[in-house]
Amino acid sequence: MSSSNVWSRSRARMRLFPELLAQCSGEAAAYGKCVASTTTGKQELTKNMCVKEFEALKSCFQSAAKKGVK
Amino acid sequence: MSLSVKSPRSLRCLWRGWRGLSSQGGVMNVFDRSMKRRQKQWASSLLDSDKYDYLRDEVGSRLADRVYDVSRSLPDIVERLFLTDISDSSLRNRKKCEMPTQCVLADEEFLPFKENTFDLCAVLSHNINNTKYPVVVVQIHQVLKPDGVFIGAMVGGETLYELRCSLQLAELEREGGFAPHISPYTAVTDLGNLLGRAGFNMLTVDIDEVQVHYPGMLEVMRDLQGMGESNCAWNRKSLLHRDTILAAAAIYKEMYGNEDGSVPATFQILYMIGWKPHESQAKPAKRGSANVSFADLSKISKFPTDPQKS
Numbered sequence: 001m002s003s004s005n006v007w008s009r010s011r012a013r014m015r016l017f018p019e020l021l022a023q024c025s026g027e028a029a030a031y032g033k034c035v036a037s038t039t040t041g042k043q044e045l046t047k048n049m050c051v052k053e054f055e056a057l058k059s060c061f062q063s064a065a066k067k068g069v070k
Numbered sequence: 071m072s073l074s075v076k077s078p079r080s081l082r083c084l085w086r087g088w089r090g091l092s093s094q095g096g097v098m099n100v101f102d103r104s105m106k107r108r109q110k111q112w113a114s115s116l117l118d119s120d121k122y123d124y125l126r127d128e129v130g131s132r133l134a135d136r137v138y139d140v141s142r143s144l145p146d147i148v149e150r151l152f153l154t155d156i157s158d159s160s161l162r163n164r165k166k167c168e169m170p171t172q173c174v175l176a177d178e179e180f181l182p183f184k185e186n187t188f189d190l191c192a193v194l195s196h197n198i199n200n201t202k203y204p205v206v207v208v209q210i211h212q213v214l215k216p217d218g219v220f221i222g223a224m225v226g227g228e229t230l231y232e233l234r235c236s237l238q239l240a241e242l243e244r245e246g247g248f249a250p251h252i253s254p255y256t257a258v259t260d261l262g263n264l265l266g267r268a269g270f271n272m273l274t275v276d277i278d279e280v281q282v283h284y285p286g287m288l289e290v291m292r293d294l295q296g297m298g299e300s301n302c303a304w305n306r307k308s309l310l311h312r313d314t315i316l317a318a319a320a321i322y323k324e325m326y327g328n329e330d331g332s333v334p335a336t337f338q339i340l341y342m343i344g345w346k347p348h349e350s351q352a353k354p355a356k357r358g359s360a361n362v363s364f365a366d367l368s369k370i371s372k373f374p375t376d377p378q379k380s
Contacts, residue, residue: 014288017288017315017319018285018286018288021286021319021320027320028319028320028323028324029320029323029324031317031320031321031324032320032321032322032323032324032325033324035239035240035243035317035321035324035325036321036324036325039239045239045242045243046242046243046246047242047243047244047245047246048243048244049243050243054243054317057316057317057320058313061316
């Protein structure tokens with residue numbers, strides 16, 4: 001496809017996702033551990049239970065995206 | 071598959087890579103058939119569409135092994151092979167084969183063949199959309215000749231459980247609730263019922279697990295899309311939030327990841343073999359006709375006495 005439309009642009013953005021996530025592996029692991037611990041514990045997983053870890057992951061991800069992956 | 075010329079009888083085969091489902095009275099209409107056809111057309115129109123064929127090739131080769139294992143004296147010449155599919159571009163993309171092949175664009179629920187036409191029907195439905203299986207199996211039973219064999223492969227209950235759980239947990243944590251993103255699958259226990267109700271005899275069902283390792287969750291999803299296996303259930307959510315994708319990818323890696331950083335995706339494949347009834351097939355023995363007892367099992371290790379010993 002030679003034309004650039006919203007689908008090809010959004011697919012191109014999604015292709016960068018794994019590399020950006022790789023730069024935040026620490027925050028991702030912390031968030032994953034927080035959620036995984038609720039599956040074994042007594043309390044059920046509710047909304048925003050791990051919001052602190054998620055916000056850290058999200059801000060790391062966004063700053064990695066701003067720096068740009070060239 | 072190379073075949074040797076042995077018997078003059080010919081074998082007519084129906085090989086189906088069927089996808090998609092349609093509505094029928096009395097059965098739940100879970101999937102959007104036209105969407106599935108569009109997904110298949112899109113997938114086969116990709117330039118690198120054969121990159122996504124690895125799972126289908128693997129399951130197909132295991133299915134072909136089972137065709138070889140069928141020990142009945144099936145004729146050795148394949149007279150005609152019929153390939154059917156719901157999407158015409160995937161039929162056009164098929165590999166060349168030395169058997170005379172005919173391609174039929176068909177809906178699996180209304181097979182356009184007369185009754186008693188086929189000796190062997192092999193169905194590779196590695197796609198995830200299979201709630202209409204009862205209807206399909208009845209159709210296949212009709213088009214098979216008596217003593218014809220049906221060999222099928224489909225994805226079973228534990229397929230993609232890692233993806234399903236990660237998405238569920240992420241949506242629960244981020245959004246407070248979750249919607250189904252992965253289609254429901256058939257459990258292996260239901261398969262026996264299904265085939266028996268359709269009228270097949272001498273059933274054999276077995277399970278195989280194929281685990282594929284990917285760099286991350288997004289690659290899993292991209293490959294599923296490339297295979298044409300994206301969700302097409304009517305109740306699918308049309309969007310997945312960015313935050314949820316991020317959360318799910320982190321959870322997937324943490325809960326299921328391997329040491330080298332890759333993540334596994336499990337495909338549980340159920341294989342089944344069923345025969346259309348015929349007088350030559352073994353029947354269950356009549357009640358009361360047993361002439362050995364289970365109590366004699368302990369005597370099996372002893373040598374049997376030779377009646378001709380003099």
